Amino acid sequence: MQLAVEGEEKMSIVPKETIEVIAQSIGITNLSPEAALMLAPDVEYRVREIMQEAIKCMRHSKRTTLTASDVDGALNLRNLEPIYGFGSGGPIRFRKAIGHRDLFYTDDREVDFKDVIEAPLPKAPLDTEIVCHWLAIEGVQPAIPENAPLEVIRAPAENQIYQQKDGPLIDIRLPVKHVLSKELQLYFQKIAELTLSKSNPSLFKEALVSLASDSGLHPLVPYFTNFIADEVSRGLNDFLLLFNLMHVVRSLLQNPHIHIEPYLHQLMPSVVTCLVSRKLGNRFADNHWDLRDFTANLVALICKRFGNTYITLQSRLTKTLVNALLDPKKALTQHYGAIQGLAALGHNVVRLLVLSNLEPYLSLLEPELDAEKQKNQMKSYEAWRVYGAILRAAGLCIHDRLKIFPTLPSPSPSFPSKGKGKVISTEPNKRKLGVDSSENRSPHKRLIATDGSDGGPSPMQVDRPTGDANPPQNSVRPSSSEQASDGNAPESRNAKEKDDSKGRAITRKAILDQIWKDDLDSGRLLVKLHQLYGDRILPFIPSTEMSLFL
């Protein structure tokens, strides 16, 4: 804008001040401003003319940058004396004159004659030489240092090959293979050995640290992904190997110098295999649960890091996992892996995908959990393991939901460790599902009532069908589980309830109202979970919030 305005005001790019300064420099002191104004456009025209010729000289010197010698050449073409003193190769430095807006002068230092004489002779410039190499051999560029680095060419070349394969007109010659340095090959061999050997855990740890931090490993990434894929598919029975491989994956992911994204599609199948495979190592001897947990975290890490750039990643992953979970033919170990994977992906995933499928799944699990029905001890153990995982996932989810209410200070709940003992200890509690269900009925009814009055917001509607489907299930459930109920648990709960009711009896109603209003969804969720799990969900719920619902 500024420029345009200036352009309109001035006759020429050359300001008249410049003309005046030039005039002074050649000894004309009495140049009238009118004359300067008249001269300015002509000066501009001459300068443009010279530059046009200079560009010609530049083109004929086969260059794309203008140099002082080109301007000299142009002046020569016009039969003018060249401007001396600018011939040196380096760029000319201009300095701004202090106090003037656009007045510049060259930085021309005074040089002491003595210094020049005493200075050592400069090195003689290197003489011109011709070096010869093959730019291409029968249309293919060889990978030699004289040619442009191949990486630059490779990436697009690879894509083109696949695109062009169908075109009959175009012949394809694969680019020359790039070569791994000896050092990198050795490094790869060493890492592979360590991963496979399992005998030297401390050294393997060192290797993992190196993998996670070394900067020059990028050329090896395709080899590592290949290696991992191969070994995973080959060594499904070898628990330690799988664990080692997953550690390698994690180290590669952690390495900030590696751009692993292009190889994710090769890596993901192996990782997911370690999560939801039916059999990982020895079923009895190896703690494959740990491997699944570890891998679940790995998957979550990948999704978190590349979810943004690789949009379909998470959706494809969750689809795989949910399919594994909902397929009744799949083994319980697979279900466990799927649940852990989904749980690691975050609470939203759990809420949308696990909780919505909770009832059907639990009903599926029910017979396995039942000690009387399931004679196979191993199976029963696995079932409880799955039950524990799903409980934890749901619990964490609901805890997260409840935490978002700012009105209630939530003391951090005590999470159950996923250990075997915990699961076992919850076993007796489970038996009293039926007892709870009767109690639950009242809040549930209330929920339906509020549903009607509020005319629910959109997120609710997702859950409504399952909520409505509850009553029939409830009626079925007691019949299956009531038979084994023993009534010792309610005491503790009742005690808690009393406790809470004393402290917060006054505010309770108001808050409760708000919660039902604010987030019918989470309230309802809680109700539903409680319905399904009974008291085992309670440890996940901050006591204050819990009190509101009970």
Next chain:
Amino acid sequence: MDPEQVDEFVMGYLKKKGFNSAAKHLQESLHNNNGSTFSSIDYHNDPELNKLIRSFSQSENDPSRYREGYSKLRSWGYNSLDLYKHELVRVMYPVFIHCYMDLVGKGHTQEARSFFNSFRKDHEMVHLRDLQKLGGVLAPSHLQEMEFARSLRQSKINIKICQYSYDLLLQYLHRTESTLMLGIINEHINFQVYSGQPNSASDDIEAVTIVGSFHETADHVNQKEIHWGLLEDSLEDRLEKTGGLLSDSEKGQGESKAGDMDDSKKRSAEIGKQGSSIKKLKKDKAGTATTKVARQETSTVLSSMPRVKPELAMPVMSTDVEESILEDLRNRVQLSSVAMPSVSFYTFVNTHNGLNSSSISHDGSLVAGGFSDSSIKVWDMAKIGQAGSCGLQDENNQTVGLNGRRNYTLLVGHSGPVYSATFSPPGDYVLSSSADTTIRLWSTKLNANLVCYKGHNHTVWDAQFSPFGHYFASCSHDRTARIWSMDRMQPLRMMAGHLSDVDCVQWHPNCNYIATGSSDKTVRLWDVQTGECVRIFIGHRSMVLSLAMSPDGRYMASGDEDGTIMMWDLSTARCITPLMGHNSCVWTLSYSGEGSLLASGSADCTVKLWDVSSSTKLTKAEEKNGNSNRLRSLRTFPTKSTPVHALRFSRRNLLFAAGAISKPSS
């Protein structure tokens, strides 16, 4: 309006236009008739006429009328129907530049500049270079001085326009009484109205190119007859005749050579004549039968083409030279889109930005560089290979040879930057041209200057030997191209006609024509015998930097400053298709021996190969589909930051390239 007033207007107009005697007569007659019964035409009651007269009498010098008139015309043009828009918009550019020049001519510098700046954007895409030139014109004297402006003022611009668009335009101009615009359009545009639907926007580039005074003649020039056929009794013909007889010896030789070549490394020792044969021989051995067939085909194609007689007296070729050429031709690799050539690259190092030009001899064994310090350096690549075959790696660092001797021949004689240095076809002479306005002939055998040709008045940009030697052509900043023979000090012919520097020159394979590329953005073809311009190729949007003629003599390729390469059909002077791909100056072009591939080298540090055979076939089939856009880029070879200055397909179809590395190698 009362009659007195009208008379006054008429009087004022006549006076202003300088028709003093007419004004006097009018005054007298007015006086005689007492101003009452004078007019026989009832112009008082004719409102049209009235307005017209009024507009004439208005102050003609009002500079704002230009801006008003043009901006109205412009908005009308851009808002017109899409179908006719591009034709109408085409009219804008001449109107624009003439408005600007009118303003400058009348001394309204300030208004001219603001007018120019406000509408310049519209035309920048197509006419950037012209606008840059015109932008500097700020005073009436500049208009006189600048040739480009003068030729624009003097000439009319041809615009092809369909009947309907033409009517629309006229209607608009009359309706709005924009007499000023009408005047400009009348004065400077020559409409070629045709009936029917308007051409599609991209149809012909010519329609929008404005090239000054000769444009009117361009169509006329391009009607002239040219004979683009090859010379009768050329070496190709001879090869064809003797081909059958020699095939045995060729085979035997191939095998004997292949033995010692197989283990040879593909380094400089073998490059050159020998090197070119390596590839070749392998190929030949692999499929002697197939190449034979292919060769037979091409030779039948060749023989079917017209033959012409040379118009110049041709030099006699010595028998051993002829033999070696024949041998090369026999061993030529057949290139096509599936058989790519090998490219050998000569990189100049430590040129200190001083290398102006380079060239490679026909067999690739000699490389010459012309430097801005007035020197010419010639390298014999075969010798370098022998001397440095043991320690090639060291050679990069040790610039002076092992004996402390430089390994090139230094030719000193010019007194200005050397802008070209090229080899004669057998490689025994070097021809150099320089800013000192001379052309010098050097012998590579004696390493000495033989002749200095003086004749040009300005820097000589380029000089090229004819395909058969002896004759050479040069082109210069003095806007002429000249034909010389080695044995005469004076030029034989002068070709004048270009409107700006002649930047490059190239011989037609039959020696009867030369092509010149110029800064006026045209390429011209000249008859060597008569010195007449026989073709003008219009279409480039910037300075033409390189030219190449197809071996069959039918096509020409030209490369410009923007990176566009254009393929021209010599007989029609039409562009077959522009080859887009380079994004900087195309310094050099070269056709492969049989004309199926075109190689281009550019300042963007790439060598590109283009498939031009498909188009050739297509056009031979008389362009049945009318779809000639089959030319395509086959391969791009990026160099390591080395702009490509020179390319040469050897007779055996090995591609040599040369360039100076642009950043100092560490």
